[in-house]
Amino acid sequence: MVDQHSTLRAQRRTETQRKIQAHAVRLFTERGYDNTTVTDVAEAAGVSPMTVYRHFPTKEDMVLVDQHGRLVAERIVASSAAQPLVRRIGNALIDSAATLTGASQGDDLTAGKRFLLARLRLMISTPALRAKHLDNHYALQQAIVDALGNDAADPDAAFHAQVAASACLAALHTALVRWAEDDGRTELADVIAKALAAAFGEDTVKPATGIASSESRGRAGR
């Protein structure tokens, strides 16, 4: 009945999870997603296939797990309701990305960043992973709309929030692709800010880190 009654138990659990995920991403990258069976991953991780399914509901979730969504929703509710919708959502995405990639020091990629890049590349190139990832963004969109706390009575405002959230997440996804293509050399938060500025205009999104969007030019219509 108690949730926290095991520290060692939880440690081992997250440890095996991490191990399975690491081997999965490695094997998927090496031989391809479709050419790698769940049994292969299980053997590489030293567990039985059933254990894999106990930790990850589907094969795709071995790559796609990220609790990044909750972070975004929290920043949304913490933002000022006086700001325009796109700015509230956009800034939440930018700040969350900055937190996610961590304080990047210098040029060399940290291990977490490199792992994130590997996952991103798999998500982009593999149709099944890409589809499910986009669907996860769709679920995140619903969470954002809920977090915005729009009037349930006004259907027009709700539609407005849906459109703004979906458009912002689309820009986010494009920024992620761009960032992966650059091998993570640029700052992710800056790329996101640049994408948002390109879609909605520079005045709609504030700079994130200070040098953000300093190079973006022009509105959505060229």
Added chain:
Amino acid sequence: MVDQHSTLRAQRRTETQRKIQAHAVRLFTERGYDNTTVTDVAEAAGVSPMTVYRHFPTKEDMVLVDQHGRLVAERIVASSAAQPLVRRIGNALIDSAATLTGASQGDDLTAGKRFLLARLRLMISTPALRAKHLDNHYALQQAIVDALGNDAADPDAAFHAQVAASACLAALHTALVRWAEDDGRTELADVIAKALAAAFGEDTVKPATGIASSESRGRAGR
């Protein structure tokens, strides 16, 4: 070697395709997507399971087939390159939707419209279908970017096009969901125009049919 050497052959082929798809959508709607096997659909359509796979590569494609994408790309290349990106893409989406739903007469839904609604509802409510549909939009995004004919030399312009296309398609998807929720009572082209206006501002998209976006109020930022 000749493509057109059979009118009767092609007729039967498209006929069985249509029959399989109709039974699939009906059964999926009645018992649910996951509770319906491909064999069930095959039996209902009076064919063997193998025949189903000959016409539709995957189970999901029985619901998701639409060549709607090619229509959009054609309108993109036909549009004036002088216009802003969002307007070019947005108008292409609006016009394609108007063509797709056909000239709606009065209140009663035509059979094609009702079938489209049934498919949309399945796409929205079933995770697997929703994911693949979003991925199809992602493929459409690539087609749009190609159709825009941006300078391959300028990576910044390409990024710009990617962002604009993805954001427009996100707005389209939100409009489709909204339209399905209204049971298709409103005009689809108008809903799309309204969504685009909500995302990018009213001045960015021109009215489609004449009364389009007459009710939309406010920019993206409330």
Added chain:
DNA sequence: CTCAATCTGTTAGTCACTACCGATTTGGTA
């Protein structure tokens, strides 16, 4: 120390999907 909960493994089964093969039908041709 004992008990209950959790983690793990094994087995058997369903279902989407593929590869391979043979049978039938159709359209054009000698």
Added chain:
DNA sequence: TACCAAATCGGTAGTGACTAACAGATTGAG
């Protein structure tokens, strides 16, 4: 008209993701 090439259709066997049910081992709490 007879024949050939192509396309469609069906059956069989197999792979792989995923589930349900059952059994053994380990850990935390009283």
